[in-house]
Amino acid sequence: MSERLHLAYVTTGYPYVSHTFIQNEVLALRSIGVDIDTFAIRREPVSECRTDADRQAWETTYALRPPKLFHHLRAHVMALLTRPRLYRRAVLRAAQMGSGSLRDLARHLAYLLQAVVLWDQCRRRGIRHIHAHFANVASDVALLAARIAGPEASWSFTMHGPTEFYEVRRFRLAEKVSEARFVICISDFARSQLMTVAPPESWDRLHVVHCGVDTGRFVSRRTDDHGGPLRIVCVGRLVPEKGQALLLEAIARLRAAGLDLQITIIGDGPTHASLEAMARSLDLSDRIQFRGAVAHDEVEAELRRSDIFCLPSFAEGVPIVLMEAMAMELPVVASHVMGIPELVRDRVDGYLVRPGSVDDLTAALKELAGDERLRLNVGRAAREGVVERFELHQSARELRALYGRYLAARS
Numbered sequence: 421m422s423e424r425l426h427l428a429y430v431t432t433g434y435p436y437v438s439h440t441f442i443q444n445e446v447l448a449l450r451s452i453g454v455d456i457d458t459f460a461i462r463r464e465p466v467s468e469c470r471t472d473a474d475r476q477a478w479e480t481t482y483a484l485r486p487p488k489l490f491h492h493l494r495a496h497v498m499a500l501l502t503r504p505r506l507y508r509r510a511v512l513r514a515a516q517m518g519s520g521s522l523r524d525l526a527r528h529l530a531y532l533l534q535a536v537v538l539w540d541q542c543r544r545r546g547i548r549h550i551h552a553h554f555a556n557v558a559s560d561v562a563l564l565a566a567r568i569a570g571p572e573a574s575w576s577f578t579m580h581g582p583t584e585f586y587e588v589r590r591f592r593l594a595e596k597v598s599e600a601r602f603v604i605c606i607s608d609f610a611r612s613q614l615m616t617v618a619p620p621e622s623w624d625r626l627h628v629v630h631c632g633v634d635t636g637r638f639v640s641r642r643t644d645d646h647g648g649p650l651r652i653v654c655v656g657r658l659v660p661e662k663g664q665a666l667l668l669e670a671i672a673r674l675r676a677a678g679l680d681l682q683i684t685i686i687g688d689g690p691t692h693a694s695l696e697a698m699a700r701s702l703d704l705s706d707r708i709q710f711r712g713a714v715a716h717d718e719v720e721a722e723l724r725r726s727d728i729f730c731l732p733s734f735a736e737g738v739p740i741v742l743m744e745a746m747a748m749e750l751p752v753v754a755s756h757v758m759g760i761p762e763l764v765r766d767r768v769d770g771y772l773v774r775p776g777s778v779d780d781l782t783a784a785l786k787e788l789a790g791d792e793r794l795r796l797n798v799g800r801a802a803r804e805g806v807v808e809r810f811e812l813h814q815s816a817r818e819l820r821a822l823y824g825r826y827l828a829a830r831s
Contacts, residue, residue, distance in 0.1 A: 423827075423828075424453065424454075424455060425453075425454045425455065425820065425823050425824060425827065426454075426455040426456075426457075426545070426546060426547050426548075426549075427449075427454065427455070427456050427457070427547065427549050427550070427551055427823065428456075428457050428458075428459055428538070428541075428542050428545075428547045428549070428550045428551065429442070429446060429456050429457070429458050429459065429551050429552075429553070430458075430459040430460070430461070430538065430550060430551070430552050430553075430558045430561060430562050431458075431459075431460060431461070431552070431553045431554070431558050432460070432461045432462065432554065432556060432557055432558050433460050433461070433462055433463075433464045434458050434459070434460040434464070434477065434478075434481050435464065435468075435469065435473075435474045435477040435478060435481075436464060436468070437468055437470065437713055437715075437716075438657065438713075439553070440716050440740075441631050441740040442553050443473065443474075443477055444633075444634065444812060445631070445812075445815070445816065445819070446458060446477075447473075448632075448634075448812050448813055448815070448816035449816050449819060449820060451813075451816070452813075452816055452817065452820055453820075454820055454823070457482070457541075457542075457545055457547060458477065458480065458481040458482070459481065459482050459483075459484065459538060459541070460481050460482070460483045460484065461483075461484055461485060461534065461557055461558055461561060462483060462484070462485040462486075463483035463485065463486065464478065466478055470714075470715030470716070470717075471715055471716065471717060482541055484534040484537055484538060484561070485534065487533070487534075487537075488537075491537055491540070491541075492533060492536070492537055494540065495536045495537045495539065495540035495541075496533075496536050498540055498543075499536050499539065499540070499568055503568065503570065506567065506568050506569075506570050507536075507568060509567060510532060510535065510536075510564050510567040510568045511529075511532060513563075513564060513567055514528045514529055514531060514532040514535075514564055515528070515529070517531075517560065517592065528560065531557065531560045531561050531564060532564050534561050535560075535561045535562075535563075535564035535565040535567075535568065536564075536565070536568060538550070538561055538562070538565040539565040539566075539568040539569050539573075542565065542569070542573065543569070547573075548569075548572060548573045548574070548827070549573065549574050549575065549576070549601070549823070549827055550562045550565055550566060550573070550574075550575040550576075551575070551576050551577065551578070551823075552575065552576075552577040552578070553577070553578045553580070554577070554578065554580055554584070555577055555579055555580075555584045555591050555593055555596055556584070556591065558577075559577045559596055559600075562575040562577065563575060563596065563599055563600075566599075574601040574826070574827070575599075575600055575601060576600050576601050576602050576603060576604065576826070577596065577600055577603060577604070578603075578604045578605075578606065579603055579604065579605045579606065579610045579611075579613075579614055579626075580606055580610065580737045581606075581609075581610050581613060581737050581758070581759075582735040582736065582737060582758055585613050588617055593614060593617050593618075594617040594618055597614055597617070597618040597622055597625075597626070598618070598619075598622060600625070601625070601826050602625040602626075602627060602822065602826050603625060603626050603627070604627055604628075604629050604819070604822065605626055605627065605628050605629075606628075606629070606630060606631050606737055606738055606759065607628065607630065607737060607738045607758070607759030607762050608628055608759075608762060609758050609759040609762065610628075610737065610759060611626045611627075611628050614626055627822055629815055629818045629819055629822065630738065630762075630809065630810050630815055631738060631740055631743075631810070631815065632743070632810045632811050632812035632813070632814065632815035632816075633740060633743045633744050633747050633806065633810060633811070633812050634811075634812045634813070635747050635803075635806060635807050635811050635812070638720070638744045638747035638748050639747070639748065640748060640749045640803065641723065641724040641726075641748040641749055641750060648680075648682070649680040649681050649682040649707075650679065650680060650681050650682070650727050650728070650789050651681075651682050651683075651684070651725060651726045651727045651728070652667075652671070652681060652682070652683045652684070652726065652727065652728045652729075652730055652785070653683070653684045653685075653686065653722055653723060653725075653726040653728070653729055653730070653745075654667055654683070654684070654685050654686070654687075654729070654730050654731060654732075655685075655686040655687060655719055655722075655723075655729075655731075655741045656686075656687050656731060656733070656739070656741070657687050657688070657689040658685075658687050658688055658689030658690065658691045658692045658695060659689045659690060659691055660691060660734075661733060661734045661735045662687075662731075662732075662733050662734075663731075663732035663733050663734055663755065663775070663776075664685060664691070664695055664732070665691070665694075665695060665698060666732045666776065666778050666781060667683070667685075667730055667732050667781065668695065668698050668699055668702060668704060668708070669702070669778050670732075670778050670781045670782040670785060671683055671702075671704060671707070671708070671785075672702040672703075672704060673778070673782045674782060674785060674786060674789065675704070675707065677786070679786070679789055679790075681707060681789070682707055682709075683704075683707060683708050683709070684708075684709045684711060684722055684726070685708065685709070685710050685711065686711045686712075686713075686714055686718075686719055686722060687711075687712070687713060688712045688713040692710065692712075695710070696710060719741065719744075720744070720748075723744060723745050723748050723750055724748065726750060727750075727751075727789075727795065728750070728751055728752070728753065728785065728788055728789070728795070729741075729742070729745035729746075729750045729751070729752045729753070730752070730753045730754070730781075730785065731752070731753070731754045731755070731760075732753070732754070732755055732773070732775075732781055733754070733755050733757060733760075733775070734755065734757065734775050734776060735757060735758060736754075736755070736757055736758050736759060736760050737758065737759050738759040738760065738762060738763050738810075739754075739760070739763075742754060742760070742763060742764070743763060743806050743810050745802075746763070746764075746769065746770065746799075746802035746803060746805065746806045747802075747803055747806045747807070748799075748803070749796075749799035749800055749802060749803045750799055750802070751770065751771075751788050751794075751795045751798040751799045751802065752764060752770040752771070752802065753770065753771045753773060753781065753784045753785055753788065754770060754771070754772060754773070755772070755773055755774070755775040755776075756772040756773065756774060756775065757775045760772070763805075763806075763809075763810065764802075765805065767798075768798075768801055768805075769798060769801040769802035769804070769805045770798060770802055771784040771787075771788065771798075
Protein backbone atom coordinates (compact mmCIF):
# COMPACT_ATOMS: atom_id res chain seq x y z
CA MET A 421 0.00 0.00 0.00
CA SER A 422 1.36 3.45 -0.92
CA GLU A 423 2.30 5.87 1.85
CA ARG A 424 -0.43 8.35 2.78
CA LEU A 425 0.47 11.84 1.60
CA HIS A 426 1.04 14.42 4.32
CA LEU A 427 1.83 17.92 3.07
CA ALA A 428 2.38 21.42 4.41
CA TYR A 429 0.66 24.22 2.49
CA VAL A 430 2.13 27.66 3.11
CA THR A 431 0.69 30.96 1.89
CA THR A 432 1.16 34.60 2.79
CA GLY A 433 -2.19 34.69 4.60
CA TYR A 434 -4.69 31.90 5.21
CA PRO A 435 -7.60 32.05 4.97
CA TYR A 436 -7.60 35.15 2.78
CA VAL A 437 -10.74 36.70 1.36
CA SER A 438 -9.51 36.88 -2.26
CA HIS A 439 -7.79 33.48 -2.16
CA THR A 440 -10.69 31.19 -1.36
CA PHE A 441 -9.55 28.96 -4.24
CA ILE A 442 -6.60 27.83 -2.09
CA GLN A 443 -8.96 26.92 0.73
CA ASN A 444 -11.16 25.02 -1.75
CA GLU A 445 -8.10 23.17 -3.08
CA VAL A 446 -7.07 22.16 0.43
CA LEU A 447 -10.55 20.88 1.24
CA ALA A 448 -10.78 18.97 -2.05
CA LEU A 449 -7.41 17.29 -1.46
CA ARG A 450 -8.40 16.37 2.07
CA SER A 451 -11.60 14.83 0.75
CA ILE A 452 -9.57 12.34 -1.33
CA GLY A 453 -7.24 11.31 1.46
CA VAL A 454 -4.39 13.84 1.43
CA ASP A 455 -3.40 15.16 4.86
CA ILE A 456 -2.65 18.88 4.69
CA ASP A 457 -1.46 21.15 7.49
CA THR A 458 -1.82 24.85 6.63
CA PHE A 459 0.70 27.55 7.51
CA ALA A 460 0.51 31.31 7.01
CA ILE A 461 3.36 33.79 6.91
CA ARG A 462 1.20 36.23 8.84
CA ARG A 463 -1.94 35.88 10.92
CA GLU A 464 -4.93 37.49 9.22
CA PRO A 465 -7.36 39.33 11.54
CA VAL A 466 -10.15 37.03 12.63
CA SER A 467 -12.54 39.76 11.47
CA GLU A 468 -11.55 38.80 7.89
CA CYS A 469 -13.20 35.41 8.44
CA ARG A 470 -16.60 35.68 6.82
CA THR A 471 -17.85 32.09 7.00
CA ASP A 472 -17.70 29.15 9.42
CA ALA A 473 -15.23 27.46 7.06
CA ASP A 474 -12.99 30.55 7.24
CA ARG A 475 -13.06 30.54 11.02
CA GLN A 476 -12.23 26.84 11.19
CA ALA A 477 -9.33 27.35 8.77
CA TRP A 478 -8.13 30.32 10.81
CA GLU A 479 -8.16 28.31 14.03
CA THR A 480 -6.27 25.32 12.56
CA THR A 481 -3.61 27.29 10.64
CA TYR A 482 -0.19 27.86 12.19
CA ALA A 483 0.89 31.48 11.68
CA LEU A 484 4.61 32.24 11.55
CA ARG A 485 3.97 35.90 12.32
CA PRO A 486 3.58 37.35 14.88
CA PRO A 487 6.35 35.10 16.24
CA LYS A 488 5.87 32.71 19.12
CA LEU A 489 9.06 33.32 21.07
CA PHE A 490 9.35 29.86 22.65
CA HIS A 491 8.74 28.14 19.29
CA HIS A 492 11.41 30.29 17.62
CA LEU A 493 14.00 29.64 20.32
CA ARG A 494 13.26 25.92 20.38
CA ALA A 495 13.42 25.61 16.59
CA HIS A 496 16.71 27.48 16.21
CA VAL A 497 18.38 25.59 19.05
CA MET A 498 17.24 22.30 17.53
CA ALA A 499 18.52 23.29 14.08
CA LEU A 500 21.90 24.41 15.45
CA LEU A 501 22.34 21.23 17.49
CA THR A 502 21.13 18.65 14.97
CA ARG A 503 22.10 20.13 11.59
CA PRO A 504 24.62 22.94 12.07
CA ARG A 505 26.02 22.60 8.54
CA LEU A 506 22.61 22.86 6.90
CA TYR A 507 21.71 25.75 9.20
CA ARG A 508 24.81 27.69 8.19
CA ARG A 509 24.09 27.03 4.53
CA ALA A 510 20.53 28.32 4.97
CA VAL A 511 21.86 31.50 6.59
CA LEU A 512 24.23 32.03 3.65
CA ARG A 513 21.41 31.34 1.19
CA ALA A 514 19.14 33.89 2.89
CA ALA A 515 21.95 36.45 2.83
CA GLN A 516 22.50 35.79 -0.87
CA MET A 517 18.77 36.19 -1.58
CA GLY A 518 18.82 39.55 0.22
CA SER A 519 22.00 40.89 -1.31
CA GLY A 520 20.31 43.80 -3.09
CA SER A 521 20.25 46.19 -0.14
CA LEU A 522 20.40 46.30 3.65
CA ARG A 523 16.62 46.41 3.76
CA ASP A 524 16.40 43.40 1.46
CA LEU A 525 18.94 41.56 3.58
CA ALA A 526 16.98 42.25 6.78
CA ARG A 527 13.80 41.03 5.12
CA HIS A 528 15.34 37.74 3.98
CA LEU A 529 16.96 37.10 7.34
CA ALA A 530 13.47 37.51 8.81
CA TYR A 531 12.28 34.94 6.27
CA LEU A 532 15.00 32.62 7.56
CA LEU A 533 13.73 32.98 11.13
CA GLN A 534 10.28 31.97 9.93
CA ALA A 535 11.68 29.15 7.79
CA VAL A 536 13.40 27.54 10.76
CA VAL A 537 10.10 27.49 12.65
CA LEU A 538 8.31 26.07 9.59
CA TRP A 539 10.97 23.35 9.33
CA ASP A 540 10.60 22.51 13.02
CA GLN A 541 6.81 22.35 12.82
CA CYS A 542 6.99 20.07 9.78
CA ARG A 543 9.58 17.87 11.51
CA ARG A 544 7.37 17.50 14.55
CA ARG A 545 4.34 16.65 12.43
CA GLY A 546 6.15 14.16 10.20
CA ILE A 547 5.77 16.31 7.08
CA ARG A 548 8.43 15.91 4.40
CA HIS A 549 7.08 18.13 1.63
CA ILE A 550 6.15 21.82 1.68
CA HIS A 551 4.03 23.41 -1.02
CA ALA A 552 3.76 27.18 -1.41
CA HIS A 553 1.07 29.06 -3.30
CA PHE A 554 2.51 31.98 -5.29
CA ALA A 555 6.19 32.66 -6.04
CA ASN A 556 6.38 35.32 -3.33
CA VAL A 557 7.45 35.33 0.31
CA ALA A 558 5.71 31.97 0.88
CA SER A 559 8.06 30.40 -1.66
CA ASP A 560 11.08 32.12 -0.11
CA VAL A 561 10.24 30.67 3.29
CA ALA A 562 9.47 27.23 1.87
CA LEU A 563 12.78 27.21 -0.04
CA LEU A 564 14.77 28.06 3.08
CA ALA A 565 12.87 25.55 5.24
CA ALA A 566 13.67 22.81 2.74
CA ARG A 567 17.34 23.90 2.80
CA ILE A 568 17.42 23.35 6.55
CA ALA A 569 15.66 19.98 6.24
CA GLY A 570 18.20 18.77 3.70
CA PRO A 571 17.61 15.75 1.46
CA GLU A 572 14.96 14.29 3.76
CA ALA A 573 12.43 16.93 2.60
CA SER A 574 11.42 18.81 -0.54
CA TRP A 575 9.31 21.74 -1.64
CA SER A 576 7.24 22.92 -4.60
CA PHE A 577 5.15 25.93 -5.50
CA THR A 578 2.17 26.97 -7.59
CA MET A 579 2.91 29.59 -10.23
CA HIS A 580 0.00 31.97 -10.66
CA GLY A 581 1.15 35.31 -12.07
CA PRO A 582 0.83 37.81 -13.51
CA THR A 583 2.50 39.97 -10.83
CA GLU A 584 5.64 37.86 -10.59
CA PHE A 585 6.19 38.00 -14.35
CA TYR A 586 6.59 41.77 -14.18
CA GLU A 587 9.59 41.45 -11.85
CA VAL A 588 11.26 38.15 -12.72
CA ARG A 589 14.57 39.06 -11.09
CA ARG A 590 13.01 40.39 -7.89
CA PHE A 591 11.03 37.18 -7.40
CA ARG A 592 14.03 35.04 -8.53
CA LEU A 593 11.83 32.80 -10.61
CA ALA A 594 14.73 31.01 -12.30
CA GLU A 595 16.27 30.13 -8.92
CA LYS A 596 12.99 28.91 -7.51
CA VAL A 597 12.32 26.68 -10.50
CA SER A 598 15.81 25.18 -10.21
CA GLU A 599 15.51 24.52 -6.47
CA ALA A 600 11.90 23.34 -6.28
CA ARG A 601 11.20 19.63 -6.66
CA PHE A 602 8.54 20.58 -9.21
CA VAL A 603 6.27 23.50 -10.10
CA ILE A 604 2.52 23.56 -10.65
CA CYS A 605 1.41 26.15 -13.21
CA ILE A 606 -2.22 27.25 -13.29
CA SER A 607 -2.18 27.74 -17.07
CA ASP A 608 -0.18 27.03 -20.19
CA PHE A 609 0.55 30.74 -20.27
CA ALA A 610 2.12 30.61 -16.78
CA ARG A 611 4.19 27.57 -17.77
CA SER A 612 5.40 29.27 -20.95
CA GLN A 613 6.53 32.32 -18.98
CA LEU A 614 8.56 30.14 -16.63
CA MET A 615 10.07 28.40 -19.64
CA THR A 616 11.54 31.75 -20.71
CA VAL A 617 13.62 31.98 -17.51
CA ALA A 618 14.29 28.32 -16.72
CA PRO A 619 16.74 26.08 -18.62
CA PRO A 620 15.22 23.44 -20.95
CA GLU A 621 16.35 20.58 -18.72
CA SER A 622 13.92 21.80 -16.02
CA TRP A 623 10.88 22.14 -18.29
CA ASP A 624 9.66 18.61 -17.59
CA ARG A 625 9.19 19.63 -13.93
CA LEU A 626 6.73 22.38 -14.90
CA HIS A 627 3.22 20.91 -14.82
CA VAL A 628 -0.07 22.54 -15.76
CA VAL A 629 -2.91 21.84 -13.34
CA HIS A 630 -5.79 24.25 -13.63
CA CYS A 631 -7.41 25.67 -10.54
CA GLY A 632 -11.01 24.55 -10.48
CA VAL A 633 -14.46 25.23 -9.11
CA ASP A 634 -16.94 22.93 -7.45
CA THR A 635 -19.47 22.51 -10.24
CA GLY A 636 -21.76 20.73 -7.82
CA ARG A 637 -22.03 23.90 -5.78
CA PHE A 638 -21.96 26.44 -8.61
CA VAL A 639 -24.94 25.25 -10.59
CA SER A 640 -27.20 26.84 -13.15
CA ARG A 641 -28.54 30.16 -11.92
CA ARG A 642 -32.21 31.21 -11.94
CA THR A 643 -33.00 32.36 -15.49
CA ASP A 644 -36.58 33.59 -15.23
CA ASP A 645 -37.13 37.23 -16.16
CA HIS A 646 -36.62 39.51 -13.16
CA GLY A 647 -38.52 42.29 -14.90
CA GLY A 648 -36.00 45.08 -14.34
CA PRO A 649 -32.88 46.49 -15.98
CA LEU A 650 -30.25 44.13 -17.32
CA ARG A 651 -27.83 43.33 -14.49
CA ILE A 652 -24.07 43.31 -15.08
CA VAL A 653 -21.68 42.26 -12.34
CA CYS A 654 -17.92 42.73 -12.03
CA VAL A 655 -15.91 41.09 -9.25
CA GLY A 656 -12.27 41.91 -8.52
CA ARG A 657 -9.88 44.06 -6.53
CA LEU A 658 -10.27 47.75 -7.25
CA VAL A 659 -6.87 48.33 -8.81
CA PRO A 660 -5.96 49.84 -12.19
CA GLU A 661 -5.09 46.52 -13.84
CA LYS A 662 -8.61 45.17 -13.32
CA GLY A 663 -9.95 47.73 -15.81
CA GLN A 664 -13.14 48.74 -13.99
CA ALA A 665 -12.76 52.30 -15.32
CA LEU A 666 -13.07 50.89 -18.84
CA LEU A 667 -16.30 49.16 -17.84
CA LEU A 668 -17.78 52.40 -16.50
CA GLU A 669 -17.06 54.14 -19.79
CA ALA A 670 -18.69 51.28 -21.73
CA ILE A 671 -21.78 51.41 -19.49
CA ALA A 672 -22.08 55.17 -20.08
CA ARG A 673 -22.03 54.55 -23.83
CA LEU A 674 -24.64 51.82 -23.60
CA ARG A 675 -26.94 53.97 -21.48
CA ALA A 676 -26.57 56.81 -23.99
CA ALA A 677 -27.67 54.29 -26.64
CA GLY A 678 -30.86 53.65 -24.66
CA LEU A 679 -30.06 50.38 -22.85
CA ASP A 680 -31.52 49.93 -19.38
CA LEU A 681 -28.62 48.61 -17.27
CA GLN A 682 -27.71 48.12 -13.63
CA ILE A 683 -24.11 47.34 -12.66
CA THR A 684 -22.72 45.92 -9.42
CA ILE A 685 -19.01 46.11 -8.63
CA ILE A 686 -17.74 43.82 -5.88
CA GLY A 687 -14.29 44.30 -4.41
CA ASP A 688 -12.22 46.94 -2.71
CA GLY A 689 -8.87 48.59 -3.21
CA PRO A 690 -7.00 51.82 -3.91
CA THR A 691 -9.09 52.91 -6.91
CA HIS A 692 -12.41 52.74 -5.04
CA ALA A 693 -12.74 56.51 -4.53
CA SER A 694 -11.66 57.39 -8.08
CA LEU A 695 -14.12 54.91 -9.57
CA GLU A 696 -16.97 56.38 -7.53
CA ALA A 697 -15.94 59.85 -8.69
CA MET A 698 -15.86 58.64 -12.30
CA ALA A 699 -19.35 57.15 -11.92
CA ARG A 700 -20.62 60.51 -10.70
CA SER A 701 -18.97 62.36 -13.59
CA LEU A 702 -20.57 59.95 -16.08
CA ASP A 703 -23.96 60.38 -14.39
CA LEU A 704 -24.07 56.69 -13.47
CA SER A 705 -24.41 56.91 -9.69
CA ASP A 706 -28.00 55.74 -9.74
CA ARG A 707 -27.06 52.74 -11.89
CA ILE A 708 -23.90 51.52 -10.14
CA GLN A 709 -23.61 49.83 -6.78
CA PHE A 710 -20.19 49.47 -5.15
CA ARG A 711 -20.49 46.56 -2.72
CA GLY A 712 -16.91 46.52 -1.42
CA ALA A 713 -15.33 43.26 -0.28
CA VAL A 714 -17.95 40.69 0.66
CA ALA A 715 -18.04 37.05 1.74
CA HIS A 716 -17.78 34.41 -0.94
CA ASP A 717 -21.38 33.35 -0.33
CA GLU A 718 -22.51 36.89 -1.14
CA VAL A 719 -20.50 36.87 -4.37
CA GLU A 720 -22.28 33.66 -5.33
CA ALA A 721 -25.66 35.21 -4.57
CA GLU A 722 -24.82 38.26 -6.70
CA LEU A 723 -23.80 36.06 -9.62
CA ARG A 724 -27.11 34.28 -9.33
CA ARG A 725 -29.00 37.57 -9.60
CA SER A 726 -27.05 38.84 -12.61
CA ASP A 727 -27.42 38.55 -16.38
CA ILE A 728 -23.83 39.18 -17.56
CA PHE A 729 -20.44 38.92 -15.87
CA CYS A 730 -17.73 41.32 -17.04
CA LEU A 731 -14.01 41.32 -16.27
CA PRO A 732 -12.15 43.86 -18.45
CA SER A 733 -8.70 43.23 -16.91
CA PHE A 734 -5.39 44.26 -18.42
CA ALA A 735 -3.59 41.30 -16.78
CA GLU A 736 -4.88 38.06 -15.25
CA GLY A 737 -4.03 34.48 -14.45
CA VAL A 738 -7.13 32.32 -14.88
CA PRO A 739 -9.68 34.01 -12.60
CA ILE A 740 -11.63 31.67 -10.35
CA VAL A 741 -14.61 34.04 -10.19
CA LEU A 742 -14.80 33.85 -13.99
CA MET A 743 -15.02 30.05 -13.72
CA GLU A 744 -17.71 30.35 -11.06
CA ALA A 745 -19.80 32.66 -13.23
CA MET A 746 -19.46 30.32 -16.19
CA ALA A 747 -20.35 27.28 -14.07
CA MET A 748 -23.58 29.10 -13.17
CA GLU A 749 -24.38 29.58 -16.89
CA LEU A 750 -23.72 33.28 -16.72
CA PRO A 751 -22.48 34.70 -20.06
CA VAL A 752 -19.12 36.41 -19.57
CA VAL A 753 -17.18 39.18 -21.26
CA ALA A 754 -13.46 39.23 -20.51
CA SER A 755 -10.20 40.52 -21.92
CA HIS A 756 -8.11 38.41 -24.29
CA VAL A 757 -5.06 38.37 -22.00
CA MET A 758 -2.70 35.83 -20.52
CA GLY A 759 -4.50 32.72 -19.25
CA ILE A 760 -8.09 33.84 -19.88
CA PRO A 761 -8.30 32.39 -23.45
CA GLU A 762 -7.56 28.96 -21.94
CA LEU A 763 -10.86 29.28 -20.08
CA VAL A 764 -13.06 31.35 -22.38
CA ARG A 765 -13.46 30.44 -26.05
CA ASP A 766 -14.52 33.54 -27.92
CA ARG A 767 -18.17 33.49 -29.04
CA VAL A 768 -18.47 29.86 -27.93
CA ASP A 769 -18.75 30.06 -24.15
CA GLY A 770 -18.07 33.75 -23.66
CA TYR A 771 -16.84 36.90 -25.35
CA LEU A 772 -13.19 37.92 -25.47
CA VAL A 773 -12.29 41.55 -26.18
CA ARG A 774 -9.04 43.34 -26.84
CA PRO A 775 -7.58 44.56 -23.53
CA GLY A 776 -8.01 48.28 -23.13
CA SER A 777 -10.53 48.62 -25.97
CA VAL A 778 -13.70 50.34 -24.78
CA ASP A 779 -15.10 49.93 -28.31
CA ASP A 780 -14.77 46.13 -28.17
CA LEU A 781 -16.11 45.99 -24.63
CA THR A 782 -19.13 48.13 -25.49
CA ALA A 783 -19.90 46.08 -28.61
CA ALA A 784 -19.72 42.74 -26.78
CA LEU A 785 -21.94 43.91 -23.93
CA LYS A 786 -24.41 45.42 -26.39
CA GLU A 787 -24.64 42.19 -28.38
CA LEU A 788 -25.32 40.10 -25.29
CA ALA A 789 -27.66 42.66 -23.75
CA GLY A 790 -29.86 42.70 -26.82
CA ASP A 791 -30.38 38.94 -27.21
CA GLU A 792 -31.71 36.84 -24.36
CA ARG A 793 -31.49 33.62 -26.39
CA LEU A 794 -27.82 34.33 -27.11
CA ARG A 795 -27.17 34.83 -23.40
CA LEU A 796 -28.78 31.50 -22.60
CA ASN A 797 -26.83 29.61 -25.28
CA VAL A 798 -23.50 31.15 -24.34
CA GLY A 799 -24.16 30.49 -20.66
CA ARG A 800 -24.95 26.82 -21.24
CA ALA A 801 -21.81 26.34 -23.31
CA ALA A 802 -19.84 28.09 -20.59
CA ARG A 803 -20.94 25.61 -17.94
CA GLU A 804 -20.17 22.65 -20.21
CA GLY A 805 -16.63 23.96 -20.74
CA VAL A 806 -15.97 24.45 -17.04
CA VAL A 807 -17.34 21.03 -16.12
CA GLU A 808 -15.12 19.44 -18.75
CA ARG A 809 -11.86 21.31 -18.10
CA PHE A 810 -11.94 23.21 -14.79
CA GLU A 811 -13.69 20.99 -12.25
CA LEU A 812 -12.25 21.30 -8.74
CA HIS A 813 -12.21 17.62 -7.81
CA GLN A 814 -10.61 16.59 -11.09
CA SER A 815 -7.88 19.17 -10.44
CA ALA A 816 -7.44 17.75 -6.94
CA ARG A 817 -6.96 14.25 -8.35
CA GLU A 818 -4.33 15.57 -10.75
CA LEU A 819 -2.54 17.30 -7.88
CA ARG A 820 -2.61 14.18 -5.73
CA ALA A 821 -1.11 12.18 -8.58
CA LEU A 822 1.70 14.71 -8.99
CA TYR A 823 2.50 14.82 -5.29
CA GLY A 824 2.48 11.04 -5.10
CA ARG A 825 4.71 10.69 -8.14
CA TYR A 826 7.41 13.07 -6.96
CA LEU A 827 7.40 12.06 -3.32
CA ALA A 828 7.58 8.37 -4.24
CA ALA A 829 10.49 9.10 -6.60
CA ARG A 830 12.30 10.98 -3.84
CA SER A 831 11.84 8.10 -1.41
